[in-house]
Amino acid sequence: MDVGNFRAMLEVQWAKGNFVCVGLDSEFAKIPDFVHQGGNSKGATIIAFNRAIVEVTEDIVCAYKLNSAFYEAHGDEGIVALQQTIAHIHAIAPSVPVILDAKRGDIGTTNAGYVEAAFGFLRADAITVSPYLGAEALRPFLERAEKGIIVLCRTSNPGAGEFQDLLVSGEPLYRLVARCVASEWNKNGNCALVVGATYPDELREVRELIGDMPILIPGIGAQGGDVKAVVSAGQDSRGHGMIINSSRRIIFASRGPDFAESARQETEKLRDIINQCRENI
């Protein structure tokens, strides 16, 4: 397997029936007390918690996703926790890609700094980016052929439609974004899109527009997305193509000493439902 190539790593996981992406949105306040590490170190506690989750789930996931906001909230200590968690994932699960969910995007020369942060310092395999500045600005990301560049398309939040649904020549903006990314931005075959599980109709439309390009689908579980509708709408021509993210429902499934075991059970449950839905469609 081509470790280090995001798309190739995904394909290997999909072939094993792994479509669940575990979101390590590891809010300190929600981490069980007995995981807390000495010396008042929030960073060490977050790292220990993440490591425990990764150790018990690595054989049944297609990716891990770390949302940068939860780590940046703790300043430099949080950035170290982010880096160390990614290093642990690469060590424990070298065949599972890591997505940095950072929704970045600046003008071209400045994006070089974000590219260095995400792929150099943090060693992520993929990053989420905002489309608002256009492909020209995002070139430093798009040029990284071995990485995954996951562009926001139709996000999972209730107010996503404010701009994303605006009609441009009769077609909603998110469809234009999907079309542009698939037909123009994806020259290196490294692009993917974010479409929320909370919007299965939009997900189906996007899938019809983009062929077999991967879709990162957040919003299952705590946000209310329905698995059956998501799989029906989101799978590609091979029944693959989905990175279905669940965060809180998995990592905070239990606050007891069985938290890691419970996280595995929730991951397995979601994995099984996804695969049943794939077979039934």
Added chain:
Amino acid sequence: MDVGNFRAMLEVQWAKGNFVCVGLDSEFAKIPDFVHQGGNSKGATIIAFNRAIVEVTEDIVCAYKLNSAFYEAHGDEGIVALQQTIAHIHAIAPSVPVILDAKRGDIGTTNAGYVEAAFGFLRADAITVSPYLGAEALRPFLERAEKGIIVLCRTSNPGAGEFQDLLVSGEPLYRLVARCVASEWNKNGNCALVVGATYPDELREVRELIGDMPILIPGIGAQGGDVKAVVSAGQDSRGHGMIINSSRRIIFASRGPDFAESARQETEKLRDIINQCRENI
């Protein structure tokens, strides 16, 4: 003066004729060798460089802007440099607001992490955000009435128009963003917009739409924006309302021992030209 309130701090600076925002895009490789601190510490070098620039410019600027990408590229060390620089600015120039140029934006609950990072840990007075997820998602930012929430509208990059110029019911998307922010998002009077100096026509249109809301205008100098056109197009009804950013042309004006003095001279020059343009219009 109401130190800690972004808009009030800006007003005080504008009343003094200060419209230049110095962008501390302090790329390590461009910092003069003799500023380098011992122990191979890039962070300490960046902090020392920034501090020297701030000390000589603080009486003639309306704000400092730190683009997060240049700091994140150095991992946790860069985050410490960012935090320390902001702390130095608050100490040296307590009446000058600090803008964190981070172009953030996630779903609502997650944005709480970015709010904590920007305003809690880093102690910035304002942040740039992306509009793509809509006002509902950005609420954790918009609720911070004392901070500046600066929304991307028409960015300075050559390819800005790819999505920003798309026509929605005959009107370009960036105008819709400007209109929404001015009429709906700005309930706390804490919003501003980003419009690039490289697009004076669009700047004029946006100013006509938004009344006296502040506009952060990057792209002067190295990116080619023309000061006269910018002031003519960007000033509000009082000849204020502009945060005109210049980064490289000021902070890297000289690589010699006079780098700080040269930075002041460039800032003064830009300040004078802006004020001449304001008077001539």
